[in-house]
Structure formats: C-alpha cells, structure tokens
Amino acid sequence: MRQRPENEAALTFLSRSSNEGFARTAAACFAAQLDPTLDEINDIKTAVSEAVTNCIVHAYPDALGKILLRLRIYGRDTVEILVKDSGVGIPDVDKAMEPLFTTGNEERSGMGFTIMESFMDRVKVRSAPGKGTAVTMTKRLARRIGGGA
Numbered sequence: 001m002r003q004r005p006e007n008e009a010a011l012t013f014l015s016r017s018s019n020e021g022f023a024r025t026a027a028a029c030f031a032a033q034l035d036p037t038l039d040e041i042n043d044i045k046t047a048v049s050e051a052v053t054n055c056i057v058h059a060y061p062d063a064l065g066k067i068l069l070r071l072r073i074y075g076r077d078t079v080e081i082l083v084k085d086s087g088v089g090i091p092d093v094d095k096a097m098e099p100l101f102t103t104g105n106e107e108r109s110g111m112g113f114t115i116m117e118s119f120m121d122r123v124k125v126r127s128a129p130g131k132g133t134a135v136t137m138t139k140r141l142a143r144r145i146g147g148g149a
C-alpha cells in the first residue's frame with residue numbers, strides 16, 4: 001500500500017505465550033477507531049493470534065525473542081497489521097502456507113496461515129532462513145451506515 005497511513009502504532013514484546021492475548025487485544029483496541037463490527041474485531045483477533053503464536057512456537061523454538069506488532073490504518077476503512085520476528089525463518093513460504101502443512105508437533109494442525117487468509121483480505125509473508133519472518137495482513141472493513149460523522 002503506497003499511500004501514507006492515517007494512523008500507526010507499534011509494540012514490541014517478548015515471545016512469551018502470555019503476550020499472545022496482549023497482542024490480540026492491542027490490535028483489536030487499535031482497530032476499534034474504525035468502528036468495526038463484532039465479527040470484524042473477532043476476525044482481526046483470530047488472525048493476530050495465529051501470526052503471533054507462530055512467532056512464539058516456530059520462530060523462537062528454544063529461546064525468547066522479540067516480536068514486533070505494527071498496526072496501521074489506511075484511508076477510512078483499511079487496517080494493516082504487521083507481525084515480525086527475527087527468528088529461524090521459513091525456507092519455503094509457499095509450502096508453509098499450504099493448508100495442513102506443519103513442521104510442528106501433534107498439537108499443531110497446519111491451519112494458521114489458512115485461517116489468517118480466510119479472516120483477512122490479504123496476507124503477505126516475507127521470510128529469510130536465519131533472519132526472520134514478516135507477515136503483513138490487511139483487512140478492509142465494511143462501511144457502517146450512519147456510523148461516524
């Protein structure tokens with residue numbers, strides 16, 4: 001997206017699983033200024049939860065690392081969410097994004113990226129092995145009739 005964001009916020013936090021709820025709620029609070037529906041808020045929370053969980057579980061498997069959550073608003077209705085880590089990276093992004101593909105244990109179903117793609121309009125993944133992964137997700141929210149002046 002080339003135009004300048006109308007608003008932006010960023011948070012950095014450690015890859016502790018207790019921060020997954022923090023990140024999800026922070027994203028929802030930031031998106032609230034666009035007057036989203038409850039469904040839209042839940043979609044954003046779910047997508048952020050999947051992306052942040054991937055950083056916690058896969059990017060930093062044996063150590064704590066830093067995760068960046070950057071939230072942007074474009075125009076009157078579009079939210080862009082970047083979740084970035086400096087962890088192990090993904091050797092083959094196309095393969096990793098296929099439904100049911102997982103390198104995780106039996107607790108993982110390989111559906112995280114598929115869930116992000118189904119709840120957001122666009123999901124872009126950039127990754128370099130040994131350097132980290134950046135997941136950028138955008139969602140255009142429905143115009144609310146009578147909402148806001």
Ligand SMILES: Nc1ncnc2c1ncn2[C@@H]1O[C@H](COP(=O)(O)OP(=O)(O)OP(=O)(O)O)[C@@H](O)[C@H]1O
Binds near residue numbers: 055088090101109
């Ligand atoms: N931030 C990341 N860093 C390194 N590898 C990642 C990252 N995110 C995803 N991956 C890789 O992509 C695979 C697919 O991720 P996806 O979220 O779709 O499934 P999963 O995490 O394995 O399972 P689920 O999300 O259903 O619990 C992961 O198994 C992992 O190999």
Ligand SMILES: [Mg+2]
Binds near residue numbers: 050
């Ligand atoms: Mg996952």
